[in-house]
Amino acid sequence: MIQPLSIPSPPPEWQVFNLGQWLRDIGLTWFGFDINIYAYALCILAGIVAAVLLTNRRLTARGAEPWITLDIALFAVPFGIVGGRIYHVLTHPDDYFFPGADLLKTLYIWEGGMAIFGALIGGALGVWIGCRVTGIRFWSFADALAPGLLLAQAFGRLGNWFNQELFGLPTDLPWGLVIDRPNDAIPVGLPDDVLFHPTFLYEIIWNLAGVAVILLLDKHLKLQWGKLLGVYLIWYGAGRSVFETIRLDPSELFLGIRVNVWGAWAAVLVGLIIIIVQSRRHTGLEPSPYVAGREWSPEAGVDSEDVYTDSDDEGNEALAAAGATGSTDATSGSAAKP
Numbered sequence: 001m002i003q004p005l006s007i008p009s010p011p012p013e014w015q016v017f018n019l020g021q022w023l024r025d026i027g028l029t030w031f032g033f034d035i036n037i038y039a040y041a042l043c044i045l046a047g048i049v050a051a052v053l054l055t056n057r058r059l060t061a062r063g064a065e066p067w068i069t070l071d072i073a074l075f076a077v078p079f080g081i082v083g084g085r086i087y088h089v090l091t092h093p094d095d096y097f098f099p100g101a102d103l104l105k106t107l108y109i110w111e112g113g114m115a116i117f118g119a120l121i122g123g124a125l126g127v128w129i130g131c132r133v134t135g136i137r138f139w140s141f142a143d144a145l146a147p148g149l150l151l152a153q154a155f156g157r158l159g160n161w162f163n164q165e166l167f168g169l170p171t172d173l174p175w176g177l178v179i180d181r182p183n184d185a186i187p188v189g190l191p192d193d194v195l196f197h198p199t200f201l202y203e204i205i206w207n208l209a210g211v212a213v214i215l216l217l218d219k220h221l222k223l224q225w226g227k228l229l230g231v232y233l234i235w236y237g238a239g240r241s242v243f244e245t246i247r248l249d250p251s252e253l254f255l256g257i258r259v260n261v262w263g264a265w266a267a268v269l270v271g272l273i274i275i276i277v278q279s280r281r282h283t284g285l286e287p288s289p290y291v292a293g294r295e296w297s298p299e300a301g302v303d304s305e306d307v308y309t310d311s312d313d314e315g316n317e318a319l320a321a322a323g324a325t326g327s328t329d330a331t332s333g334s335a336a337k338p
Contacts, residue, residue, distance in 0.1 A: 005174040008196050009164045009269055011179065014114040015039050038110035040159035047155030048077055053147035058144040064136060064289045068335040072130030072141060075125045083122015086117035091252050091259045112163045116153060116236075135294025139278070140224035145234040147214040155234070160200040168197025171269040175201075185249050199243050206239040225282040226274050233271030240264040241318045 023143055056069040089106050092113070097104050105111070111278055127145070131138045154157040160166045165185065167177050176195025179186065214231055217223055223231065241264035251258045 006195055007175055007177045007201065009014075009178050009180055010039075010158040010162055012164075015162055018276050027295075036110075036236050037234065039162035041110045041114055043159030043162065047152030051145065051152040053144045054148040054151060058147075059136075059141065059289060062089070062144065062286075062289045063138065064140075068134055068136065068296075069141075069144075069185075071134050072127060072136065072292075073156075075130035075133070076126035078125030079126030079129075080115070080119040081109065082121030083125070084114040084116065085109055087118020087121070087222070087336060088113040091115060093249070093252070094250065097290045099143065111162070112165050115260070116156075116240075117260065117267065120149075120267075135290050135296075137291055139224070140289035141226040142226055143218075143224055144289075146228040147211045147218075149232055150207040150214070150236065152208040154204045154211075157200040157203045157207070166199060166247055166249050168199040168202075169248060170194045172254055173197075177201075187248070196248070197246050199247055203239065203243050207236070210235040213283075222285060222288045225278040227278055230271040230274035230278070233274070236272065237267030240267070271311065 013132055015038065015041075017037045020031055020036055021034045023031045026093060052069055052073050056067055059069055060066050085106075095113075096103070106119075127141055128138055131141055137200060164179055164183060167185070170190060172195065175198065177198040179196055210232070214228055217332065218228055241261050244260045244264060246256055247258075251260060253259070254262055290296060
């Protein structure tokens with residue numbers, strides 16, 4: 001039953017914006033192409049931008065070169081997207097592999113379907129490559145990125161709301177989510193006015209709270225050497241293990257438990273291992289966000305006096321003229337001697 005405080009879902013037309021049609025509608029009738037901009041993709045993009053901005057600020061505060069985060073993101077983002085998509089497809093095979101299926105749909109990321117655990121695995125590989133190229137310590141970057149990951153995931157969950165997907169079990173709570181019919185994820189036989197747990201909202205709140213927790217821990221405890229990454233894994237894994245159990249979307253099971261619940265438990269375990277191992281191996285603070293021999297210093301930048309300008313040509317021409325005159329005078333003087 002619809003409640004006064006129930007959460008409405010956006011209309012289906014909000015899921016995609018046809019830029020080409022809009023251009024034709026405003027008079028550019030010669031534009032003959034359709035360019036579809038998906039709300040889900042915009043949410044993912046907004047999350048990436050937010051994570052890069054926050055990570056850059058944190059890494060620069062540690063002494064890294066400003067915007068070196070972008071150099072690493074060039075590797076991390078593509079690897080993360082590919083890893084997230086592969087993990088999703090493999091854990092939802094019935095959605096993509098069946099008689100007559102269009103296998104190209106495995107590439108349709110804009111329709112939804114990005115698994116965070118796959119994105120973490122792929123993104124970690126990309127970060128490792130980027131850190132090798134730039135000289136940044138892997139653990140330094142991981143700690144700087146930790147709150148940004150949760151922030152990006154919060155934006156991504158907003159994309160699930162636009163797509164009306166990954167919602168939870170039926171509920172009569174006042175904040176239940178309204179889902180339009182038809183929807184393949186809704187079990188047959190449920191009344192049309194039934195509400196569902198807004199799992200996207202639960203995870204957004206949990207992730208934003210995690211951002212605050214990680215920033216506070218970093219401020220007061222100065223956790224380094226990957227320990228903040230460990231906190232992130234524990235925080236997200238603990239929340240996801242709960243939210244995953246109330247989702248309605250089909251998922252592969254292992255020993256009767258959803259695969260992503262196992263993934264969430266694994267994240268908690270890995271986070272604990274990182275914190276324990278790194279606490280024993282490194283009792284002090286990191287000397288630098290850079291590996292030894294790859295340090296960057298602001299003084300190493302381009303000196304303004306070394307910047308080439310048009311006046312350099314004039315100065316060079318004057319020096320050349322003076323040199324030529326001096327050479328002529330010297331020759332004349334030598335010839336005048338007996």
